[in-house]
Amino acid sequence: MDKSNETSASASVIELQDSVMPIIADLLDSASSRGWTKExxxxxxxxxxxxxxxxxxxxxxxxxDPSESEPIQAARLEEPANDWPAG
Incomplete structure (x- = not known):
């Protein structure tokens, strides 16, 4: 990994930590008010x-993974052709 990629990766990790730490702190506070220990x-x-x-x-x-919005080809039902002879 070159230096610019390392710097970018480090910045991403720091940004993620800055986002996650307050959530963990809130979780710890909420759990401690319910009697849980920090450990x-x-x-x-x-x-x-x-x-x-x-x-x-x-x-x-x-x-x-196949999306639910994309039907699986093997499971698709085909409608019968509407080409009956007129008669």
């Missing part, structure tokens, strides 16, 4: 992240 919340986050990573390894690029 319990962080353990739950760690467990969830591990599950997300495992799911990502099984299906690394959801964009490759």
């Amino acid at each position: 319990q919340v962080l353990d739950a986050i760690t467990f969830t992240v591990a599950q997300l990573r495992q799911a990502d390894e099984k299906d690394p690029d959801p964009a490759d």
Whole structure:
């Protein structure tokens, strides 16, 4: 990776951290008001992240999945032709 890509990647990570940290802080505050400890919340986050990573390894690029808006060719029903002889 060249220097400009590293800088861009670092900026993206910092931007993501700036977005995620307030959410985690709010989650910690909300959970502590319900009696959870900070360690319990962080353990739950760690467990969830591990599950997300495992799911990502099984299906690394959801964009490759067929969309629900695009019918699967094998399952498409064709209408019969309307070319009966007039008679």
